[in-house]
Amino acid sequence: MQMKSINKKRVLQCIQEHAPISRAEISAKLSISKPTVSILVDELIQEHWVVEKGNGEASSQGGRRPIQLYFDEQAAYVAGIDIGGTKVKMVISDLSGTIVSQCNFPTNQYLEQGLMIQIRDKLNHLVKHAGIKQEAILGMGVGVPGITDTVNGLIVDAPSLNWMNYPFISEAKKYFSFPIHIDNDVNVAVLGEQWLGRAKNKRNVLFISVGTGIGCGIIIDNQLYRGTTNAAGEMGYMVTNKNDMRQNFHPLFQRYGYLESVAGGKSIGKQLTLKLQKNREHPLFKKATETELSAKDAFFLAKSGDLLARQVIDEAxxxxxxxxxxxxxxxxxxxxxxxxxxxxxxxxxxFHVRKLVDQYLPSSVDIYPSQLADNAGVLGAVSLFLREHESIIRHSW
Structure with missing residues (x-):
């Protein structure tokens, strides 16, 4: 019985990867007998994972044209959620990663109380908007900005959300009947890029997220690397100036690391603001005394030729x-x-990072911007679920 289950998974994965494909071609690729393949395919069709197209009619060259098999990407759906420090983004995706419905809402408004209720209500709205049945949702993947105990469903430490040892899965189970998988948001994003983005078909990948903090998702030999205590990839704690660390270094936020305190988005805005406050002749002096500028402001000014902004950007x-x-x-x-x-x-x-990498790295490496951009987190959360949840469509890209 176990062998049949394994072969059934192999047949389904073969159809996913090689569709359109015939039963005979599956038999040849997997070295499984044609009668066995035919039985397994028939079961997959009955379970709505596979559809067949064509009627086996004769081709113009004579002989019967084989019926082609396709994976049914709309056989089920997965919810993907990216919980960020400022906003929560949610999608419903089919099994190919096509988003059928999406929304977002501000995190802070619901963080203290009502976050799970808001996620539940928004998900119900997305299901209705997509025109699918509630039971078509297989489950949910969630990315969270912090160290995550994926086995026990705990958010160990998420500074931007002020969560420590927060029992996310047990709380979520009060509102959702389907299975849920969580992980660090950057771990989730690297899975998304390997599934559908720039890292497709790559087995060794780094995804470096530069936002308020800096994190790194790591795939080694096609496996997500989490580390002994699920803290692998906390790149924001790297030290890139030992003298700075010795001279009474203070992190930008409590529990933040050195690199994200000098090169993260919040740091870029803060450093520019401090420089402008010391320069009364600058056109933005007054603004800098009233409010803190953003990284977006810094990049815009640098692009327009502002020397102070350029200095801050180059340093970061x-x-x-x-x-x-x-x-x-x-x-x-x-x-x-x-x-x-x-x-x-x-x-x-x-442009600047590649110059440094080419100069100091012993072997070359391709560096690209994220192809999935703002959807890396939510589609990565879908990918997380498909990888982690034990089912016939469990993926292991």
Missing amino acids: IEHLGFGIVNAACLLNPEVIILGGGVSQSAEEIL
Whole structure:
């Protein structure tokens, strides 16, 4: 019985990867007898995982044209949720990663109380909007910005959400009857890029997210690497200037690391604001005394030729570049993907980072901006569920 289950999974995966494909071609590829393949395919059709097209009529060259098999990407759906420090993004996706419905809402408004209720209500709305049945949802994948105990469903430490040892899965089970899988948001994003983005068909991948904080998702030999205590990839804690650390360094936020305190998006805005406050002649002096500028402001000013902004950006990019060199030296990936909020200025960042990497890295590596961009987290959450949930369609890309 176990062998039949294994073969059934193999047949389904073969159809997913090679459709359109005939029963005879599956038999040849998997070295499983034609009668066995035919029985398994018939079961998959009855269970609505597979559809067949064509009627086996004779072709113009004579002989019967084989019936072609396709994976039914709309056989079921998965919810993907990306919980960020400022907003929560939600999607419903089919099994191919096509988004059929999506929404987002501000995190802070619901963080203290009512977050699960809001997620439940929004999900019900998305299901209705997509025109699918509630029972068509297989389950939900969730990405969270912090160290996550995936086995016990705990958010161990998420500074931007002020969560410590938060029992996410047990809380979620009060509102959802389907299975849920959680992981660190950057781990989730690297899965998304490997499934549908720039890292497709790559087995060794780094996804570096540069937002308020800096994190890194790591895939080694096609497996997500979480580390002993699920804290692998906390790249924001790298030190890229030992003298700075010795001189009474203070992190940007409580429990934040050195690299994200000097090269993260919040740091870029803060450093520019401090410089402007010391320069009364600058056109933005008054604004800088009233409010803190953003990384977006800094990149815009630098692009328009502002020397102070250029100085801040160059300093941050240099720190980030050396952090990437350190990570790439250690892990030797095939590709590095740059994502997160600051990656909206990815082309400018990448130009300088590539120069540093080419100069100091012992072997070359491709570096690209995220292809999935703002959807890396939610589609990665869908990918997480499809990888982790034990079912016939469990993926292991």
